[in-house]
C-alpha cells in the first residue's frame with residue numbers, strides 16, 4: 001500500500017486547488033455528521049424536557065443548515081475527487097498505452113491482445129477509485145470518527161470507555177478478511193482478463209468459427225471463463241460482506257454495555273436523557289464510518305492487485321534498442337555475416353550469409369517454417385540476431401536509429417492492415433497526405449481503376465478490416481502504401497498471393513520497375529513471381545542451402561528443384 005501511494009503521490013501536486021475544494025467538502029460532511037449527533041441533546045433536554053420555546057424555533061433552522069452544509073460538502077467533495085481520479089487514470093492509461101507500444105514484437109507475440117486490452121481498460125479503472133475516492137473517503141471517515149469520538153468522550157468519558165473498548169477486538173478478524181480479499185482480487189482480475197482474451201480471440205477469428213460451425217464450442221469455452229469470473233466475484237462478495245455483520249456483532253456488545261451502564265446512570269439521575277440519547281446516537285453513527293473504513297481497506301486490495309499488474313507491464317523495457325546513426329542517404333548494400341536467430345530456445349536461423357546490393361531483388365523461398373520471415377524480422381529489427389552481424393553499407397544495423405531505419409523500409413505482408421480512415425490516409429499512413437503522390441502510387445499498384453469507381457474516390461472511407469474490398473484490392477492498397485514513402489528497402493512477404501495471375505504479373509512488372517534504386521526482398525510461394533530475381537536464397541530448416549539465379553539453381557540445387565517441381569505439378 002505504501003508503494004502504491006509512493007507511486008501516485010507525485011501526481012497529486014497538479015491538483016492542489018481541487019484537493020482544497022474537496023477538503024472543504026470533507027470537513028463540512030464530517031462536521032455536520034458530528035453536529036447531527038450533538039443536536040439530539042438540546043432537542044431532548046431543552047425542547048422536550050425543559051420545554052424551551054426559543055429552542056423549538058432554533059433547532060429546525062439548525063437542522064436545515066446542518067443538512068444543507070452536509071449535502072453541499074458531499075457534492076463538492078464528490079465532484080473534485082472524481083475529477084482528480086479520472087484525470088490521473090487518463091494520464092496513466094495514456095502512459096501505459098504509449099509504453100506498451102514501445103515494447104518488443106516478442107512481447108506482443110506472447111501476449112494476447114485481449115489481455116492487453118483488459119489491463120489498459122479494466123485494471124486502470126480499478127485504480128481510479130483508489131487514487132482519489134478512497135483517499136477522500138478515508139480522510140472523511142477518519143475526521144468523522146474523530147468528531148464523534150470527541151463527542152462521546154465529551155458527554156461521558158466513562159461511558160465512552162465501555163462503548164469503544166471492543167474496537168480493538170475487531171482488528172484481528174478484519175485483517176484476516178482483508179488478506180483474503182487481496183488473494184481473491186488477484187484471481188478475479190485474472191479471470192476478467194481471460195474473458196476479454198476469449199472475446200477478442202473469438203471476434204478476430206469469426207470467419208473460422210462460422211466456417212467450422214464451432215459457435216457452440218467457442219461459447220462453451222467462454223462460459224467456463226465467465227463462470228470462473230462469477231465464482232471469484234462471489235467469493236469476494238462473501239468475504240467483503242462479512243465485514244458489516246462482524247462489525248455489528250462486535251458493536252452490539254458495546255451497546256449492551258453502554259445501555260447497562262448509561263441506563264443506570266440516567267435512572268440514578270447522573271445523566272440527562274438528552275445527553276444519554278446524544279451519546280447513543282454518536283456511538284451508532286461511529287460504527288458506520290468504522291465499517292466503511294474496513295470495507296475501504298478491502299476495496300483497496302483490489303486496486304493494489306490491479307496496480308501490480310499495471311506495474312508489471314510498465315516495468316518491462318524494450319530490448320530492441322535504437323542506435324543513433326541516421327539511415328544513409330543512399331543504400332549500397334545490406335549484408336548478413338554468420339547470423340543466428342533464436343526465439344527463446346528455438347533456433348530459427350543459423351549460419352546465414354547473404355549480401356544484397358542496391359538494385360538487386362533477392363527472393364527467399366523454401367518450405368513453410370524454413371526461416372524466410374525470420375530473416376525479414378531481422379532487417380526491420382523486430383528481433384535482433386543472437387549471433388553474427390547484419391550491416392547496412394558499412395554500418396551495423398543495430399547502430400542505426402530505429403525510426404529512420406523503418407522509415408526507409410516498406411513491408412507488404414499477406415495480412416493487409418487497413419485503418420478505419422479514407423483511402424488516401426491509408427496510403428499515406430504515418431505521413432502527410434499528398435494527393436498527387438497517392439494517385440501516382442495507386443496507379444503503379446494498379447489500384448486506381450477500382451478506387452476511381454468508389455463513391456468518393458480516394459476520399460472514400462474504408463472500414464477497419466477493409467471488408468468493403470476484395471482480397472486482391474486490399475493487397476493492391478498495401479502495395480501502394482509501401483510505394484508511397486519511396487523506401488530504400490522494399491520487402492514483399494507473400495504480397496501478391498491474393499492476386500490473379502494477370503494482375504500478379506502486372507504488379508511484378510511494376511515491382512521490377514520501382515526496385516532499380518532499392519534493395520528488394522521477395523518471399524513468394526508462387527515461383528513464377530520471382531523468376532526475375534537477381535538471386536534466389538533457398539531456405540531449409542533455418543539455413544540457406546543454395547543461393548543463385550533461377551537458371552543455375554535448377555541445374556545445381558536439389559532443394560530448389562524439388563520446390564520447382566512441386567510448384568509445377
Ligand SMILES: Nc1ncnc2c1ncn2[C@@H]1O[C@H](COP(=O)(O)OP(=O)(O)OP(=O)(O)O)[C@@H](O)[C@H]1O
Pocket residue numbers: 106109343344346348366367368369370371372373374375539
Ligand atoms: N515469434 C516467434 N517465436 C517463436 N518461434 C517462432 C516465431 N516466429 C517464427 N517462429 C518459428 O521459427 C521458424 C521459422 O519461422 P518463419 O516464420 O521464419 O518461417 P517461414 O519460412 O517464413 O514460414 P512461412 O513460409 O510459413 O511463412 C518456425 O519453426 C516458426 O515456428
